[in-house]
Amino acid sequence: MTLLQTAPKKQTLAQIRQQRSLVRGINLRTNANTLSPSSFQARKAYMVSAYQEGKFLADPEGRGKPRPNPMSDPAAMEGMMGMMKGNMAMMVPQTLIMGWINAFFSGFVIMKLPFPLTPQFKSMLQSGVGTRDLDVRWVSSLSWYFLTLFGLQPVYNFILGSNNAANQVTQQMGQVNPGAGLMGPEQDPDKLFLNEAENLEVLEHRWILDGVEDRLLARTAG
Amino acid sequence: MAQTNLLSPPSTISPPTALQLSQKAPRIIANPPTSSLPWPLSLLFSAETPEAWVTHENALYACLRTHDDAAARQLLDRLSARFGESNERIITLRGIYEEATAKNNGELEVVFKKYEDILKQDPTNFGVRKRRVAVLKSLGRTSDAITALTMLVESSPTDLEAWAELGEMYAKVGEWARAIWCAEEVLLVMPNSWSAHAHLATLHYLSTQSSPHLAPLNLSLKNFARSIELNDSYLRGYYGLKLVCQKLIPLLSESSSVSKRNQDEDGPPPNLETVKKLEELATSKLAEIVRRYQPGTKEWQGYDGAEVIAARELLNRDANTER
Known part of the structure; x- marks a missing residue:
């Protein structure tokens, strides 16, 4: 059971710092209007120069170099292997089950839907049955297998625990790691930092506390 | 204030509530969320929910606060049996336990x-x-x-x-x-956290306590005003606003001609009229809170008792100096 589960990958301290420093810059940009102009200017100057110097980079030496080929990078390789492992763990039993169902039950009609459907559903509900005039409401066994296959996720979760390998595909699609979209393996952190520095430079600062006294008085008066 | 139970974060819990929570520990210990049955059956009969473990963790904190170390030990053992000794959270929890049971600086x-x-x-x-x-x-x-x-x-x-x-x-x-x-x-x-704004305002206010300056007081005033704008029943905001205004009014009225000169980059100093109005607003609101808190109207009970007493003190002091 534990073999099928994959632990989230650990980041090093420098990587955490790199990622969170970027988030800090984004926070500064989005929430800048809560700061007074002087402290915003001080922060902006600090962040922009730090970003441009590459102060927060996890790997300062690798700055400006092109990304290594993922095939030769052992860390990326490991990630891909993990993905493969997850996929295989799901594929193998399902291939077996499907072959078995196909061999024994092909051509069987196992149920009738209680509602009428348009003929477009024929290919979805009657795979493996070659009868053209059969009503669409009849469902063939192979189709029923496919329908249940995609509907069985909660059952898998119940039996294997929510972090099981059969679940990996959906997880990879929804991407678990919160920073991954921000700083994926294929993106150069240095470029991201420079980009963020530029964003900060051009930001127009408006202080939300400007005139807050009058707003407050106007609100209580009105 | 929200109802305190074992699911809310422990920092907001007052000592009496902590005691109350830690007294629930024996019941938690008596009902383990994991089932003792073998694997396939345990899936069907366990009542394990994420909440159960949050409850365990918070009960552990409450027990440590109330010096119920034996119960804390049991809770900790159960957590580490479930999540493993090397889990980051468990390591931290064990550290907290050891800190709490350490008897002297040596330990x-x-x-x-x-x-x-x-x-x-x-x-x-x-x-x-x-x-x-x-x-x-x-x-x-x-x-x-x-x-x-x-x-x-x-x-x-x-x-x-x-x-x-x-x-x-x-x-x-x-x-x-x-x-x-x-x-x-x-x-x-x-x-958008009003308490963070009020905290910042307090720091600005304290930084200039020994010799009042216009710029930090101005920032303090703005931040307190913002915290009230975000939450218009925030006692600390009004309290601070009143204090700042009391400092600002003499400063502004004596230096009304000078104020043009020391224009600072964080905007012009507030206008005397506005500050006076703000002080009135703060006073009336504080008075309202103090008045309504006493008879025990249900909607007004959310305030901290100590804060209301402090507000009443401030109002009384104010009334005495005016007389």
Whole structure:
């Protein structure tokens, strides 16, 4: 059971710092209007120069170099292997089950839907049955297998625990790691930092506390 | 205030409630959430929910606060049996337990050594890093704690807790400018938190307490006003607003001609009329809170008793000086 589960990958301290420093810059940009102009200017100057110097980079030496080929990078390789492992763990039993169902039950009609459907559903509900005039409401066994296959996720979760390998595909699609979209393996952190520095430079600062006294008085008066 | 139960974060719990919560510990210990049956059956009969473990954790904190160490030990054992000894949270929880049961500074030093060892193996365990700061703080080594915290925010600059704690520490040693920087950092993560605004305002106010200056008081006034704008029944906001206004009014009226000159980059100083009106507003609102709190109207009971008493004191003092 534990073999099928994959632990989230650990980041090093420098990587955490790199990622969170970027988030800090984004926070500064989005929430800048809560700061007074002087402290915003001080922060902006600090962040922009730090970003441009590459102060927060996890790997300062690798700055400006092109990304290594993922095939030769052992860390990326490991990630891909993990993905493969997850996929295989799901594929193998399902291939077996499907072959078995196909061999024994092909051509069987196992149920009738209680509602009428348009003929477009024929290919979805009657795979493996070659009868053209059969009503669409009849469902063939192979189709029923496919329908249940995609509907069985909660059952898998119940039996294997929510972090099981059969679940990996959906997880990879929804991407678990919160920073991954921000700083994926294929993106150069240095470029991201420079980009963020530029964003900060051009930001127009408006202080939300400007005139807050009058707003407050106007609100209580009105 | 929200109802306190074992699912809410432990920092907001007052001592009597903590005692009440820790008295629930025997019941939690008596009902293990995991089932003792073998594998396929245990799936069907276990009542294990994420909430159950949150309850365990908070009960553990409550027990440690109320010195119920035996119950705390049992809860901790159960948590580590479920999540494994090497889980980051469990390591931190065990550290908290050991800190709480340490009898003197010598034992705390032992805990501290242990943290150092853990961090040498895994420097990314932020829970343990924070505990390390906490130990330094309880050993009274404030400057070491500040250094450790600066390291922590250096490697994790979006950590709200760490920034807030660092701000507290700087405020304690009187480094107002740095404390203000930290408070602003908190504000950047939570821009709509009225308590963060009020905290920043308090720091600005305290920084100029010995010799009142216009610029910090102005910032303080604006931040208090903002915290009230965000939450118009916030007692601390009104209290602070009143204090700041009381300082500002003499300052503004004596330097009304000078004020043009020292225009600072954070906007012009407030106008005397506005400040007077704001003070009136704060006074009337505080009076309302104090008045309604006493007869025990249900909607007005959310305030902290001590804060209401302080507000009443302030109003009384005010009334006496006017007479």
